[in-house]
Amino acid sequence: MSEKDNQSMHWADIMADKIIREKGDKPRYTCASGITPSGTVHIGNFREIITVELVARALREKGKDVRFIYSWDDYDVFRKVPKNMPEPELLEKYLRYPITLVPDTTGRAENYARGNEVAVENDLPKVGVFPEYIYQAERYRTNVYAEEIRKALSMREEIREILNQYRTEPLADDWWPVAVFSSFTNKDNTKVIAWDGEYGLTYRDLDLDKEETIDIRTTPNTKLPWRVDWPMRWAYEGVDFEPGGKDHLTEGGSYDTAKSVVKLFGAEAPVTMRYDFIKLKGKGGKISSSGGEVADLSDVLEIYPPEIVRYLFVGTRPSAEFAISFDLDVLKIYEDYDNTERIYFGLIQTNEKKKEKESRIYELSQVDDKAIPSEPGYQIPFRHLCNYLQIYAGDQDKVIERLDGITESQEKRLRVRMSCAWAWLDKYAPEEFRFSLSSEDCMYKATESEAKAIREFASYVDEHLDALSEKEFSEYIYKCAADNGMENPDFFRLIYQVLINKEKGPKLAGFLKACGSEKVLEILRRY
């Protein structure tokens, strides 16, 4: 590979090369990601998933077989009731339970953890992400990790030493590298008292002050604490790559200690990369959990088509923080994506370096790398599309009818885009941006002289709108104002009032043409 190629490489390709370099040339690589579904899995968590997906795709394109596993850490403790969950007082009673044993008050699934999981599992295929899901609650509760737990117990002192390196307070003398959910209460308010050197573990339930001895080969109650659990799973699955947030990948963070602990399990740490958090812009705090506003993948998919959702992440270095916008920036995002697409299809000339870079971003943004579009999308600015949609009150078929020379594949993509645009107009667009054509039951009350001007204007529209250009027709707007003794601003205001019940609107001449004389006349002739 030449140096030149390297310069224009995408971060996912660079990471794939790094994995191959550090892990050796293997026929198959295991890429992992995971999270505790202790609340809504938000778009920040999605960044880790899409990061793995992009690296996995880059590896596959280099001819490697890739296993992409996604670990749901649903045997973690329920510590806090998120603010966006229904029936908080019921959930309150289940604090300190494993989240898999907490009821789902949203009615989405059989338990709390599962409810948060299904939301994500339903949306990931839409953006072309198909991991193999691993459910840690099931793994632990069916004793899949019994040997690993026994190993951890036997390496108690070595593990303690590693963890103590970064702690302000050393772990207590009676600390054990295992957590126990009480079989009496399901809560983790327990303390390990003894281990028989094999599979027998004795713990005390601190709430009830009762003791019990369990067999880690048969009990569903044990689990490893995070800093031991993570490296254990690296070893168990043979993980080659797993990214992490900056909370994990800081000195003394869990990646650091796990890197040492994993050796005790006879394996090496995976290649990693750090990703930064995602901010939100213009969401207006509609959904709130633990204080801040939250958006999940489905919120983003509502206003951006899948390939643009991917584009947001593909085009940004993972180490950089960025904001996902719900406000007017949405327009720019669509324009940026379309621009990248035009570069890919050679509709815009750029230098070779930029073309390579943008083209790679375009490819990686596509949901299915086996089905990259063979032609660019229908060229219509997002703003324009929003106005057409509003003229036709969201009727996609009518908008399509107005567009010349649209192909089948373009129509398919445009319909997705229209759904997003419509959702955006409805939920997030600023008021000035929105309008709807007046209906008969909410007519502007015109004075007699205004009505006369409107009727005259209607005749101009009837005679000239279709035949003349936007600019040429403008003359008639001014002429009509003058003929009726009105100041221009007043006349424009009048027409906007009549058409859309607002004082202002899109640039009038162009707007009239976009509406078409038929629709305009239908409204004007009510006067």
Add this chain to the structure above:
RNA sequence: GGGCCGCUAGCUCAGCUGGUAGAGCAACGCCCUUUUAAGGCGUGGGUCACAGGUCCGAAUCCUGUGCGGCUCACCA
């Protein structure tokens, strides 16, 4: 206290394995005597936080300083 990140045009940011700065928005002007957050063309605007260093050459690499932020040191 440790670690990390950021500091580039009024705003939001791109550019970063070095070759005398870019985009969008905002501003201003013109097309059009003329409403407009839907048009077109154009203009202005930055000692790239600061100080050193390496280099023919630094926004880009190194060192230090300042300011802002995040994170670990509890749990996951």
